[in-house]
Amino acid sequence: MSIQFAFELEHRDRSTAGRLGRLCTPHGVIETPVFAPVGTQATVKTLTPRELAELGATLILANTYHLYLRPGPELIARLGGLHRFMAWDGPILTDSGGFQVFSLANLRRVDDKGVLFRSHIDGSEHLLTPEKATAIQELLGADIIMAFDECASPMDRLQVEDAMHRTHRWAERCLATHQRHDQALFGIVQGGAFADLREESARVLSSMPFAGYGIGGLAVGEPKDVTWAMVDVTVPLLPEDKPRYLMGVGSPEDLVEAVSRGIDMFDSVLPTRLARNGAVFTREGRLNLRNARFAEDPRPIEEHCCCYTCQHFTRAYLRHLLAAGEILGLVLNSIHNLAFLTDLMADIRAAIREDRLAAFRSEFLGRYVPVDEASRLRGRELYGRRRRGEEDT
Amino acid sequence: MSIQFAFELEHRDRSTAGRLGRLCTPHGVIETPVFAPVGTQATVKTLTPRELAELGATLILANTYHLYLRPGPELIARLGGLHRFMAWDGPILTDSGGFQVFSLANLRRVDDKGVLFRSHIDGSEHLLTPEKATAIQELLGADIIMAFDECASPMDRLQVEDAMHRTHRWAERCLATHQRHDQALFGIVQGGAFADLREESARVLSSMPFAGYGIGGLAVGEPKDVTWAMVDVTVPLLPEDKPRYLMGVGSPEDLVEAVSRGIDMFDSVLPTRLARNGAVFTREGRLNLRNARFAEDPRPIEEHCCCYTCQHFTRAYLRHLLAAGEILGLVLNSIHNLAFLTDLMADIRAAIREDRLAAFRSEFLGRYVPVDEASRLRGRELYGRRRRGEEDT
Numbered sequence: 125m126s127i128q129f130a131f132e133l134e135h136r137d138r139s140t141a142g143r144l145g146r147l148c149t150p151h152g153v154i155e156t157p158v159f160a161p162v163g164t165q166a167t168v169k170t171l172t173p174r175e176l177a178e179l180g181a182t183l184i185l186a187n188t189y190h191l192y193l194r195p196g197p198e199l200i201a202r203l204g205g206l207h208r209f210m211a212w213d214g215p216i217l218t219d220s221g222g223f224q225v226f227s228l229a230n231l232r233r234v235d236d237k238g239v240l241f242r243s244h245i246d247g248s249e250h251l252l253t254p255e256k257a258t259a260i261q262e263l264l265g266a267d268i269i270m271a272f273d274e275c276a277s278p279m280d281r282l283q284v285e286d287a288m289h290r291t292h293r294w295a296e297r298c299l300a301t302h303q304r305h306d307q308a309l310f311g312i313v314q315g316g317a318f319a320d321l322r323e324e325s326a327r328v329l330s331s332m333p334f335a336g337y338g339i340g341g342l343a344v345g346e347p348k349d350v351t352w353a354m355v356d357v358t359v360p361l362l363p364e365d366k367p368r369y370l371m372g373v374g375s376p377e378d379l380v381e382a383v384s385r386g387i388d389m390f391d392s393v394l395p396t397r398l399a400r401n402g403a404v405f406t407r408e409g410r411l412n413l414r415n416a417r418f419a420e421d422p423r424p425i426e427e428h429c430c431c432y433t434c435q436h437f438t439r440a441y442l443r444h445l446l447a448a449g450e451i452l453g454l455v456l457n458s459i460h461n462l463a464f465l466t467d468l469m470a471d472i473r474a475a476i477r478e479d480r481l482a483a484f485r486s487e488f489l490g491r492y493v494p495v496d497e498a499s500r501l502r503g504r505e506l507y508g509r510r511r512r513g514e515e516d517t
Numbered sequence: 518m519s520i521q522f523a524f525e526l527e528h529r530d531r532s533t534a535g536r537l538g539r540l541c542t543p544h545g546v547i548e549t550p551v552f553a554p555v556g557t558q559a560t561v562k563t564l565t566p567r568e569l570a571e572l573g574a575t576l577i578l579a580n581t582y583h584l585y586l587r588p589g590p591e592l593i594a595r596l597g598g599l600h601r602f603m604a605w606d607g608p609i610l611t612d613s614g615g616f617q618v619f620s621l622a623n624l625r626r627v628d629d630k631g632v633l634f635r636s637h638i639d640g641s642e643h644l645l646t647p648e649k650a651t652a653i654q655e656l657l658g659a660d661i662i663m664a665f666d667e668c669a670s671p672m673d674r675l676q677v678e679d680a681m682h683r684t685h686r687w688a689e690r691c692l693a694t695h696q697r698h699d700q701a702l703f704g705i706v707q708g709g710a711f712a713d714l715r716e717e718s719a720r721v722l723s724s725m726p727f728a729g730y731g732i733g734g735l736a737v738g739e740p741k742d743v744t745w746a747m748v749d750v751t752v753p754l755l756p757e758d759k760p761r762y763l764m765g766v767g768s769p770e771d772l773v774e775a776v777s778r779g780i781d782m783f784d785s786v787l788p789t790r791l792a793r794n795g796a797v798f799t800r801e802g803r804l805n806l807r808n809a810r811f812a813e814d815p816r817p818i819e820e821h822c823c824c825y826t827c828q829h830f831t832r833a834y835l836r837h838l839l840a841a842g843e844i845l846g847l848v849l850n851s852i853h854n855l856a857f858l859t860d861l862m863a864d865i866r867a868a869i870r871e872d873r874l875a876a877f878r879s880e881f882l883g884r885y886v887p888v889d890e891a892s893r894l895r896g897r898e899l900y901g902r903r904r905r906g907e908e909d910t
Contacts, residue, residue, distance in 0.1 A: 165837075167838060172825070203831060209834055422596055438596060438602070441603065444602075451848075
């Protein structure tokens with residue numbers, strides 16, 4: 125790993141396991157804890173790069189699986205790489221395609237060599253291997269890339285164990301094949317919902333020279349207490365001087381909780397997907413702007429929010445746009461939800477710096493109305509649809 | 518009409534009938550000739566007001582018919598009026614609802630009183646009258662508002678004549694009922710494809726104290742030579758010191774042609790609708806970015822265009838966004854197409870100032886590839902769909 129990727133731990137919160145850090149990349153410094161908006165197909169849905177920069181995004185994620193299938197990594201490389209292609213000059217992280225190939229594609233065969241699958245777009249057959257996933261990510265040219273991993277259903281122990289061991293063997297091959305010195309390669313801890321497997325995976329991967337560590341295979345439908353139990357057994361076993369990335373987590377309450385447990389990085393389609401469904405974050409909880417009670421509401425989504433949406437538009441106008449099927453409504457809601465999370469992460473960092481993250485967490489979770497049961501169930505349906513091939517496309 | 522609406526004719530082109538002017542409104546000065554992007558439902562589709570201002574829009578249009586049905590003019594008035602509702606601080610023009618009620622709604626009865634129709638949204642029954650259309654536009658609070666008119670099929674002489682006479686009677690009633698001094702009220706010349714009726718309509722309306730004149734009922738599917746013949750009989754009969762507005766015209770070639778014939782103002786959904794279909798303007802003609810030949814094209818849409826899209830993105834990226842169904846593609850194409858037209862209008866104004874509009878027109882039309890026959894036919898289909906209720910929603 126090049127000096128460009130130095131991860132400096134600036135401060136440890138004395139009230140929780142939260143940490144404040146700075147991750148240096150060739151495209152700029154990322155202050156951690158950080159939330160990364162997801163730009164699945166080389167675009168954070170509905171937003172220009174300028175809007176993303178303005179709302180405070182410092183790191184964005186793109187999906188190797190999607191970009192491999194369309195428009196193809198060679199095309200992106202010929203056009204100058206992913207940063208130039210999508211006109212985002214800041215840091216980018218690409219996942220390995222592991223999660224997507226198991227959740228979106230039609231699997232044909234999984235063995236030590238790799239994963240044979242059919243594209244969810246056109247049914248064409250492809251083989252992804254650790255070497256190929258790494259080569260694709262080198263062509264894309266993100267600042268942070270992920271080792272190719274196998275994702276298993278988290279409750280099936282035999283399957284999880286098998287997938288974990290294969291993930292470890294693939295991790296070695298990713299490290300062996302990775303060439304670019306301007307990219308940081310992260311490993312991914314697996315182990316499903318089994319504490320002993322999580323521990324084993326954290327130990328094995330920690331012994332490999334990764335620049336950071338993802339925690340994968342969580343937040344995929346398992347109960348929350350299982351998620352946190354798995355995080356809690358994993359985090360203490362990871363190297364202290366490397367960033368820890370809880371993949372696929374992005375609800376406000378989960379971010380606050382996970383940072384308190386020692387996580388440094390996050391990504392999720394949740395804020396942008398909710399935005400497109402009309403749901404927006406506030407410090408008091410989620411609002412669904414499609415609700416008739418907002419029809420004449422002259423307030424912004426949040427009184428003290430500094431985002432472009434809250435500085436210019438009322439809830440009444442946003443509801444009108446949603447009711448009229450206008451794209452601008454999706455844009456403005458997306459701006460707010462991402463600004464909400466970048467603001468939240470800034471507040472979290474300030475709390476860590478002042479050793480008061482425990483108090484911040486209590487106060488935040490005391491005020492924030494968690495998603496009600498009906499919405500939780502809808503969330504599971506969403507998850508079900510995702511597994512059937514829609515993800516964030 | 519208040520002094521705020523002074524229309525100053527700054528210069529007359531010596532090579533054509535083109536004119537350069539300044540139309541003062543309470544929300545700013547509009548340099549004419551001007552093209553107004555259309556924001557049917559209080560949003561120029563896909564764009565933020567900031568993007569609109571940046572690409573050079575100085576006047577935007579909103580649709581009375583749509584806003585009357587949803588969210589309702591009283592609601593918009595209670596929220597501070599249309600400017601504040603949609604966060605657009607510049608001049609706004611609202612049409613009268615006349616064209617939409619005849620093209621989108623299910624007509625029930627048309628008589629001198631007004632138009633009884635059923636909403637295309639929910640089938641509810643409504644009566645629009647000259648008085649009501651004016652009152653709605655007063656509630657919306659646009660800077661420029663239009664008299665309520667009856668639109669007839671342009672080739673049916675009996676129907677056209679009847680509609681024209683009713684439009685004249687309604688024009689008197691709009692003038693009589695209009696109260697707000699911070700709004701300029703324009704009349705609308707009708708007369709279909711009949712020169713003598715156009716002449717009559719221009720004479721009758723010119724005798725009424727309107728602040729400006731729309732030319733309506735054209736560009737609705739009739740042959741181009743008919744359009745220009747009607748413009749040419751109408752323009753000389755309109756007061757020289759009032760702005761002339763050719764409603765619903767917005768292709769680059771038509772703008773150049775119409776300005777040369779003495780028109781000052783335009784609006785059309787064409788640039789934004791084309792953009793959402795993947796078609797973008799260049800000085801050489803239209804490109805459809807969905808075409809496979811753009812898959813690896815590293816150029817911007819236009820080399821020397823200063824719009825946000827051309828300054829940051831390649832044709833290859835824009836094509837990828839379209840192929841992947843990404844909303845950002847619609848946003849970026851819309852920015853370019855509107856910037857193209859505002860730039861074109863600026864070039865037209867410069868040519869008028871230097872008495873070289875005839876040369877500019879020759880050069881522009883010599884380079885610009887007009888839409889081919891297949892696209893013209895598709896255009897007619899579009900028109901057909903519009904008449905069946907889709908318009909720009």
